[in-house]
Amino acid sequence: xxxxxxxxxxxxxxxxxxxxxxxxxxxxxxxxxxxxxxxxxxxxxxxxxxxxxxxxxxxxxxxxxxxxxxxxxxxxxxxxxxxxxxxxxxxxxxxxxxxxxxxxxxxxxxxxxxxxxxxxxxxxxxxxxxxxxxxxxxxxxxxxxxxxxxxxxxxxxxxxxxxxxxxxxxxxxxxxxxxxxxxxxxxxxxxxxxxxxxxxxxxxxxxxxxxxxxxxxxxxxxxxxxxxxxxxxxxxxxxxxxxxxxxxxxxxxxxxxxxxxxxxxxxxxxxxxxxxxxxx
Amino acid sequence: xxxxxxxxxxxxxxxxxxxxxxxxxxxxxxxxxxxxxxxxxxxxxxxxxxxxxxxxxxxxxxxxxxxxxxxxxxxxxxxxxxxxxxxxxxxxxxxxxxxxxxxxxxxxxxxxxxxxxxxxxxxxxxxxxxxxxxxxxxxxxxxxxxxxxxxxxxxxxxxxxxxxxxxxxxxxxxxxxxxxxxxxxxxxxxxxxxxxxxxxxxxxxxxxxxxxxxxxxxxxxxxxxxxxxxxxxxxxxxxxxxxxxxxxxxxxxxxxxxxxxxxxxxxxxxxxxxxxxxxxxxxxxxxxxxxxxxxxxxxxxxxxxxxxxxxxxxxxxxxxxxxxxxxxxxxxxxxxxxxxxxxxxxxxxxxxxxxxxxxxxxxxxxxxxxxxxxxxxxxxxxxxxxxxxxxxxxxxxxxxxxxxxxxxxxxxxxxxxxxxxxxxxxxxxxxxxxxxxxxxxxxxxxxxxxxxxxxxxxxxxxxxxxxxxxxxxxxxxx
Numbered sequence: 001x002x003x004x005x006x007x008x009x010x011x012x013x014x015x016x017x018x019x020x021x022x023x024x025x026x027x028x029x030x031x032x033x034x035x036x037x038x039x040x041x042x043x044x045x046x047x048x049x050x051x052x053x054x055x056x057x058x059x060x061x062x063x064x065x066x067x068x069x070x071x072x073x074x075x076x077x078x079x080x081x082x083x084x085x086x087x088x089x090x091x092x093x094x095x096x097x098x099x100x101x102x103x104x105x106x107x108x109x110x111x112x113x114x115x116x117x118x119x120x121x122x123x124x125x126x127x128x129x130x131x132x133x134x135x136x137x138x139x140x141x142x143x144x145x146x147x148x149x150x151x152x153x154x155x156x157x158x159x160x161x162x163x164x165x166x167x168x169x170x171x172x173x174x175x176x177x178x179x180x181x182x183x184x185x186x187x188x189x190x191x192x193x194x195x196x197x198x199x200x201x202x203x204x205x206x207x208x209x210x211x212x213x214x215x216x217x218x219x220x221x222x223x224x225x226x227x228x229x230x231x232x233x234x235x236x237x238x239x240x241x242x243x244x245x246x247x248x249x250x251x252x253x254x255x256x257x258x259x260x261x262x263x264x265x266x267x268x269x270x271x272x273x274x275x276x277x278x279x280x
Numbered sequence: 281x282x283x284x285x286x287x288x289x290x291x292x293x294x295x296x297x298x299x300x301x302x303x304x305x306x307x308x309x310x311x312x313x314x315x316x317x318x319x320x321x322x323x324x325x326x327x328x329x330x331x332x333x334x335x336x337x338x339x340x341x342x343x344x345x346x347x348x349x350x351x352x353x354x355x356x357x358x359x360x361x362x363x364x365x366x367x368x369x370x371x372x373x374x375x376x377x378x379x380x381x382x383x384x385x386x387x388x389x390x391x392x393x394x395x396x397x398x399x400x401x402x403x404x405x406x407x408x409x410x411x412x413x414x415x416x417x418x419x420x421x422x423x424x425x426x427x428x429x430x431x432x433x434x435x436x437x438x439x440x441x442x443x444x445x446x447x448x449x450x451x452x453x454x455x456x457x458x459x460x461x462x463x464x465x466x467x468x469x470x471x472x473x474x475x476x477x478x479x480x481x482x483x484x485x486x487x488x489x490x491x492x493x494x495x496x497x498x499x500x501x502x503x504x505x506x507x508x509x510x511x512x513x514x515x516x517x518x519x520x521x522x523x524x525x526x527x528x529x530x531x532x533x534x535x536x537x538x539x540x541x542x543x544x545x546x547x548x549x550x551x552x553x554x555x556x557x558x559x560x561x562x563x564x565x566x567x568x569x570x571x572x573x574x575x576x577x578x579x580x581x582x583x584x585x586x587x588x589x590x591x592x593x594x595x596x597x598x599x600x601x602x603x604x605x606x607x608x609x610x611x612x613x614x615x616x617x618x619x620x621x622x623x624x625x626x627x628x629x630x631x632x633x634x635x636x637x638x639x640x641x642x643x644x645x646x647x648x649x650x651x652x653x654x655x656x657x658x659x660x661x662x663x664x665x666x667x668x669x670x671x672x673x674x675x676x677x678x679x680x681x682x683x684x685x686x687x688x689x690x691x692x693x694x695x696x697x698x699x700x701x702x703x704x705x706x707x708x709x710x711x712x713x714x715x716x717x718x719x720x721x722x723x724x725x726x727x728x729x730x731x732x733x734x735x736x737x738x739x740x741x742x743x744x745x746x747x748x749x750x751x752x753x754x755x756x757x758x
Contacts (some may be wrong), residue, residue: 278310279313
């Protein structure tokens with residue numbers, strides 16, 4: 001695949017069409033498999049589906065407690081603890097959702113090897129179902145962040161109404177593209193799930209998720225400009241908490257990056273898909 | 281990379297309207313990587329990191345709409361590879377596959393079914409996986425449950441089902457999709473006889489509506505029952521195509537016949553006609569000779585006649601059915617069995633028999649020294665090793681061979697009417713001595729199968745050929 005093929009506009013727009021078509025054509029399958037993915041995860045547990053709500057809330061609480069009371073020196077420009085909670089929540093929600101999507105989509109195709117090999121099955125559905133099954137985490141986290149922001153008085157509803165949909169839409173493209181990338185490469189590179197765990201482990205600290213960008217050392221702050229994922233958090237933070245002024249280019253960098261990831265992810269998946277049968 | 285993805289990649293249009301599947305020169309070479317990651321490494325570095333395995337080589341066949349095509353072949357012959365290529369779940373190396381219509385495949389029992397879900401949930405999910413919409417599934421749900429006869433188990437987890445029940449549900453769901461082309465791989469072989477019959481009805485129904493069915497099985501009887509046409513694969517090569525019966529017979533020969541009596545390609549039969557002993561030629565060459573020939577088998581056309589084909593090389597070790605272990609042979613005396621075969625009334629060697637027809641066992645003996653009072657006998661064992669018949673010339677009060685001179689060849693022919701019911705049987709030929717020991721015995725040397733016959737119920741071992749009379753009672757009792 002030459003570099004020129006990567007920017008082929010027809011192929012890239014085709015990716016948008018391809019995903020939309022898959023979701024529409026197999027909507028019954030997508031919804032059934034999403035439901036399955038959600039219920040299977042907590043099947044047989046006493047609290048059942050309630051874990052879908054409890055688990056992300058617990059994780060977020062832990063992070064917030066740790067960063068408010070243990071590492072409080074790094075709060076930087078945010079003084080108000082309620083505002084900090086809102087800030088941390090609106091960083092953690094997309095971060096945890098992304099971690100979820102990555103760690104589950106890396107095995108999405110591999111673990112459904114029998115479907116891929118044995119029946120005429122639309123494999124494209126698998127990453128989509130993973131993304132959908134992770135959305136409750138995002139919804140819960142974002143809602144909690146909005147509530148916290150409203151309580152702490154940093155909420156600007158007008159700003160929220162304009163910027164939150166924009167960042168959420170870009171975010172969906174982004175995690176969708178990641179899911180396609182990771183699920184197809186994961187078939188051939190089985191180590192990918194461990195690599196991803198490692199990247200997720202350090203990523204939490206290399207991005208302005210639970211600390212304000214101003215609290216980071218200078219070299220790290222300088223890297224945020226070139227880090228599209230840091231730009232994603234700037235956008236989320238600006239939409240919900242405001243206050244911290246994001247660099248203006250964040251609103252250009254992140255949406256474009258997200259759509260590019262989406263298109264290339266889909267195309268990588270389609271490119272590798274015929275070879276799935278050879279290694280599964 | 282292609283431009284806009286096709287709306288439905290698996291539905292390929294075909295110009296020839298009455299062909300359901302057209303396969304031309306289909307070849308699949310598996311590149312075998314030690315680790316999956318080597319494949320990525322090779323893509324990026326361009327350095328070769330794999331070995332190659334040719335699973336399918338230049339296979340071509342056409343399949344009409346409304347046809348049921350059986351695919352026969354031993355394990356590893358390339359059957360499943362062929363099906364996966366046709367279904368589109370595997371990428372081909374070379375050749376063309378044209379598929380005209382929607383495909384549903386049952387390539388494995390219970391695929392798309394989750395063991396922990398109930399039957400009901402699996403019907404829904406399985407149907408969705410096979411491309412049905414929720415509405416369609418709801419509409420067909422009762423019919424699926426009805427067909428699978430699992431009404432009272434439908435809300436129990438799939439894993440609690442017996443394999444037969446799992447097969448029934450899988451089959452019921454897959455056929456409810458109403459595909460244009462149905463691919464079935466061994467899925468039916470676990471159902472009981474009654475369900476097989478129902479499946480058969482459903483397949484007939486498919487056929488009537490002009491659908492095409494590709495059916496893979498090891499079971500020749502199954503292929504015979506379900507299919508009109510069949511093809512046979514061996515080591516990735518298409519060995520033959522023709523009517524199910526003929527290909528079934530040829531396949532049976534391949535499995536259980538010995539050496540050269542195959543005789544189902546012109547090349548092979550010519551060689552046996554010119555009298556060269558087949559034992560000299562390794563089996564490999566026979567197959568190689570058959571490779572380049574267009575192998576459409578015609579009924580009985582090129583089967584060598586009995587006299588040219590009786591020498592059967594079991595001693596050469598090129599025995600096609602390599603399950604047989606020669607170390608089991610009993611050899612207490614000098615006399616030896618040189619060849620053994622079963623032939624029908626026309627003298628053609630067979631391994632598939634009809635019930636109630638006449639056949640002959642032909643044994644050829646020789647001995648390096650003179651031996652006296654030689655008895656020849658046979659043991660016939662049934663499916664689970666049950667001895668159904670064992671006797672010899674002495675017990676049957678037949679003329680005994682008084683003397684076999686050194687290096688003399690004697691041929692003993694034992695004719696019989698086949699009363700064995702449909703099934704699989706093993707024949708042990710032996711040469712006995714007057715003292716009860718055996719000169720030579722070849723345990724379970726030949727496997728015979730008796731074809732499906734409606735005359736007796738399935739579990740019967742023999743057909744007693746009863747004559748029924750209706751006798752009116754002359755007076756009422758009491």
